[in-house]
Amino acid sequence: MAIREVLKMGDPRLLAVAEPIAKFGTPELDALLVDMRDTMRDLDGAGLAAPQIGVGLRVVIFGFESNPRYPEADSVPYTVLINPVLTPLGEQQDEGWEGCLSVPGMRGLVPRYRELRYTGFDEGGRPIDRTVKDFHARVVQHEVDHLDGVLYPRRIRDLSQFGFTDAMFPGEDITDD
Numbered sequence: 303m304a305i306r307e308v309l310k311m312g313d314p315r316l317l318a319v320a321e322p323i324a325k326f327g328t329p330e331l332d333a334l335l336v337d338m339r340d341t342m343r344d345l346d347g348a349g350l351a352a353p354q355i356g357v358g359l360r361v362v363i364f365g366f367e368s369n370p371r372y373p374e375a376d377s378v379p380y381t382v383l384i385n386p387v388l389t390p391l392g393e394q395q396d397e398g399w400e401g402c403l404s405v406p407g408m409r410g411l412v413p414r415y416r417e418l419r420y421t422g423f424d425e426g427g428r429p430i431d432r433t434v435k436d437f438h439a440r441v442v443q444h445e446v447d448h449l450d451g452v453l454y455p456r457r458i459r460d461l462s463q464f465g466f467t468d469a470m471f472p473g474e475d476i477t478d479d
C-alpha cells in the first residue's frame with residue numbers, strides 16, 4: 303500500500319479519456335484500489351479517480367462517514383465503482399460547492415443533476431446499480447467526469463463563483479489543501 307502523488311490541473315494526463323477495465327479480481331486492480339483508498343483518506347478526499355494518480359483506467363472510489371472538506375454533507379457509503387455509466391433522472395440540476403484534490407485550495411459552484419442512476423462493477427466484477435441524489439449524486443458525477451478528462455472548473459457557469467477556499471469562506475473550518 304502506498305500514498306500516491308495526486309496530479310494537479312494542468313497535467314495532460316488529467317485531460318485524457320480513460321480506458322475500461324477488462325479483467326476484474328486481478329492483483330494489479332487490487333493494488334490500484336489499495337493505493338487509491340490510502341491516497342484519498344490521507345488527503346481527506348470525498349472521492350478519487352484513477353487518472354488523478356496517473357492511471358488511465360475507468361476506476362473511481364468515493365465515500366465517507368464525515369468529511370472535513372464538506373462538513374455539511376451527508377455520509378456516502380464507501381464505494382468502488384468500475385466502468386461506470388450514469389443516467390440522470392429528471393432535468394433538475396442544483397448548484398453546489400466542489401473542490402478537487404487535483405485543484406488544491408480552491409472551490410467552485412458547479413451545477414450537477416440532483417438525482418441519477420449509476421451502474422458499474424465492484425472490484426470483483428459484481429454489478430452495482432444504485433439510484434441516488436444530492437451530495438452522493440454530485441460526488442459520482444464529479445468522479446466520473448475525471449474518467450472523461452473533465453475537471454470541475456470546466457462545469458462552472460459563473461466564474462465569479464470560483465476561487466481560493468480561504469478567500470471565499472474566511473473563518474469557516476473547511477479543510478482544503
Ligand code: NI
Pocket residue numbers: 401402403404444445448
Ligand atoms: Ni476531483
